[in-house]
Amino acid sequence: MAKVTLDGIRKVYPNGFEAVKPSSFDIPDGEFVVLVGPSGCGKSTLLRMIAGLEDISEGALSIGDRVVNDVDPADRNIAMVFQNYALYPHMTVAKNMGYGLKNRGVSKAEIERKVAEAAEMLDLSALLDRRPSQLSGGQRQRVAMGRAIVRNPDLFLFDEPLSNLDAKLRNQMRIEIRALQRRLGVTAIYVTHDQVEAMTMADRIIVLNGGVIEQIGTPTEIYENPASTFVAGFMGAPPMNLLKAKVNGAGTAEVTEGLSFPAPAGASGDVLVGIRPEDLEIAEDGDMQMEVKIVEELGANRLLHGDLGGQEFSVSVPKQQEVTEGQIALRIKSGEPHVFDANSGRRL
C-alpha cells in the first residue's frame, strides 16, 4: 500500500504527438481514483506510464517514497487488470493466478495457499482447474482480479476492466471491485470512459480531455461544481444543458429577451449557462417556456427534448408526471445555474 505522486508527468510520442500534457497530482494511500475521459484523452497512456508499460517523457513518478520512472514494471509492485483480461489461455485458473508469484520464486506451498485464499475471496474455488476459455466473461474478469490480488501489490491499476461485460454484470462487478478494494485497502487507479462507473466507484475523479486534466474532485464536487463546460457535458447523464447567453448591463446572463439567469460578479460578454435536466421541474408559474418535441421513456423518469429560447434543451421529469408534446413551463428546482465563459469554457 502506498501513495502515488505524479509530478509534471508528460508523454510525447516519437512522432511528436503529445498524448499527456504535464500533469501533477497525488493519490493518498488507500484511495480509489478514477481517470475518466473520452477515448483518446490520454487516460490509458497515463495509466500505462504508471504501470511502466510506457516510458515517461518528462516528470517524476513515485510510488510510495520511491521514484520509479526507470523501474521495470515487474519491480514496481503493482498489479494491473486489463480490458481483455489478458489471461494466459493455456494455463488453468490456478496457474494464471500463481504465475507472477512463481516468477518471483515464491515456494509452491505458499503459492497454493495464496491462490486458494484469493479464489475463496472471489468465489473461484470451484474453477481453479479450468482454462480461461471454459469461463464466462464475468468469471474471467474475476480471475484477472485474482491474479492481481495474490501478489499483495502496493497499487492496483484497472484499464477499462468492465467494458467487455454486459450491462447487468457490469453493475455487479462494479460493486464487487469497489468492495474488494475497500477490504484490501489498496490504492487503486481505474481508467474508464464510462462516467457512471466513475461516479459510482471513485473516491476522487480525475477528468481528462485532450491530454489535459480538466478537473480533480470527489464525485459530488464534479457533479455539483463542474470546472468547465467539458466536465459539465461529460459527467452526468443526460448531459447538462448549455445555453448560449450574453451578460447584459444589469449583470444577468440573457439567453433571449425575457429569459435570463443570474450571473456571477465579474462575468461579461458571451457565456454559457448550464442547467442539469434533473434540476428542473414543470410548474404552471414557471418562467421558462419550453417547446417539447420528443419524449423519451426511461422507466423511472421521462426525458423531454425540445427547444428553449431557440436552443436545444432537455428536462428530466419523474414518471408520475404526465407530459405531452407541446408547450410547457419550467422552473429551476434547486441550486443555481452554472455559468461558464463561452471562449475558454472555464467556470465563472
Add this chain to the structure above:
Amino acid sequence: MIDITTATPNAATITPKRRFKWNVALDHLVLIVGSLFMILPVLLAFTTASHDAVTIHREGLQLKMGDQLGVNFQKAMFEKGGFTDTVDGMRMLTNSFILGIGFAVGKIIIGMMAAYAIVYFRLRFASFAFWIIFTTLLLPLEVRILPSYEVIQGLGLTNTYTGLIVPLIASATATFFFRQFFRSVPEELVEASRIDGAGPVKFFIDILVPLSRTMIAAMFIIMFVFGWNQYLWPTLITTEESFFTLVRGIKQIVISYTDAQIPEHGQALALAFVAIVPPVLVVIFFQSWFVKGLTESDK
C-alpha cells in the same frame, strides 16, 4: 393453420418422392475418381512388391497379390545390400527419421526464434531483416547447391548428419508463419507477463511456445515430410552407404544389381512402400492440429 396440422400425418405415411440429386452424385464421382487416381499407384506398388523379380521383369506391374510379399519386405528391410553390403532397410529408415525429425525440429526452433526477435524486439531494420529472410524463398537449395557444397566440404562435414541437416535448417517459411502468428497474439499478454515478472526468455518458453502448439504441429508436418523426401542434398553430401536414406536406397537397390542380375524391383517397391508410411502416419496423427494451426488459434 388447421390445414397444416391435418396434413402432417399424411405426409408421414406417404413417403415423398425424393428427387435424385445429380450434383451430389457428380460431387461423389469426382471425389471417387480423384481418390483412385491418388491411391492406385500406391496399391499397385504394394501388389507388385509381392512378386519375385523375375515375374515383375517379365510381366511388368502386377495387380494381383503374389506370394513373395514377406520375402521381399524381409530382404529389403533386413538384408544388407548396396555396393558395399553395409546398409539394410532398417538403417535407411533410421537415417530417414534422423533427417526428417532433425530437419523439422531444427527449422521450427530457428524459425520461432527468428520470428520472436523480429516481432517482439525493437531491432533496427527488423522489417528489413525479415524481408531479407523472406527473399531467401527465392533461392532454394537447387540454386545455391554448389556454394553450399563447397562450404560443407570445406568444414569437413560431408558424410555426417550435421552436414545433412544444418545447411537446410534456416527456413523463411517457418519464420514467416511464426511471425504472422506472433503478430496475432494480443499485446496485452506481453504486458501482463511483464507485470507478472516474466523476462523475455520466460515469456517465450512459458507463454509463446505453449500458445504456438498448433502452429508447431502444423510446421512439423510440413517440414518433416519435406525433410523425409530430400533427395538431391543427401545424394551430394553423403557418399557412404551407411548414411543412405530410404528415398535414396530405393534407387540403389535397383542400380546395384543391374549388371548381371535382374533388378530387384520387388524389393525396391517394398522399400518405396515403407518410405510412404511414416509421412502418412505423421500427417494422420497431426492432422487435427494441422488444420487448427493453419486456420485458427485458441487465444
